[in-house]
Amino acid sequence: MQLTHIPEDQLPAAIAAVRGHLAPGTLARQVFDRIAATLELVPQGYDTPAHRAQAVELCHRFGIETIDEAPQDAYSYDGRAIRTRSEAYVLIHEVAHWLVAPPERRGLKDFGLGAGPETGRIDEANAVLSVDQETQIEEEALASLLGILWEAELGQPAILAFLEQNWLEGWERPSCAANLAENVQRLHGRGLIDAAGRPIPPESFAAGVRRAA
Secondary structure (H helix, E strand, O other): OOOOOOOHHHHHHHHHHHHHOOOOOOHHHHHHHHHHHHHHHHHHOOOOHHHHHHHHHHHHHOOOEEEOOOHHHOOOEOOOEEEOOOOHHHHHHHHHHHHHOOHHHOOOHHHHOOOOOOOOOHHHHHHOOOOOHHHHHHHHHHHHHHHHHHHHHOOOOHHHHHHHOOOOOOOOOHHHHHHHHHHHHHHHHOOOEOOOOOEOOHHHHHHHHHHHO
């Protein structure tokens, strides 16, 4: 949920302010510019059937099963499959959680992070909570940003999720850009984005997992 609404007429100023705190040529600046550029896609629609189809396809490209049910009926991710009766950006966010989570937690309901906001069987999901609060916060931030980058990669208006998930909160302050830069570096350090800030595609991600094994 967006903490502070940014009026549409203030959005260009907010984007310019954050950009001004990110040095040209840096990884964070490349990431930010790619996300900001999707503002021009907003008039073409958001969470369209095509967007949802892309999100489901992305699940399958990473070898994640899907179930045509609402997450409120069970779990967003049940340790095997993502339930797909949700918005496109939510499905992509779940894929990002799968990528961020270590392999040993990909078999747990909601990745062992506790119940997600759309999960219906809250007590069961919370029963397999396996991490501390610091890890929850870190992985949520990384999954949020990685999901947004996948939206941009798929040609979807990622700027809307960027706003909704509060990446422009406090845009007037340098700390907003610093927070983005810190999480960009974490994604890069984990091998989830490349040197240009683009998400690692499934075939390269799988190869990286095999090399690391």
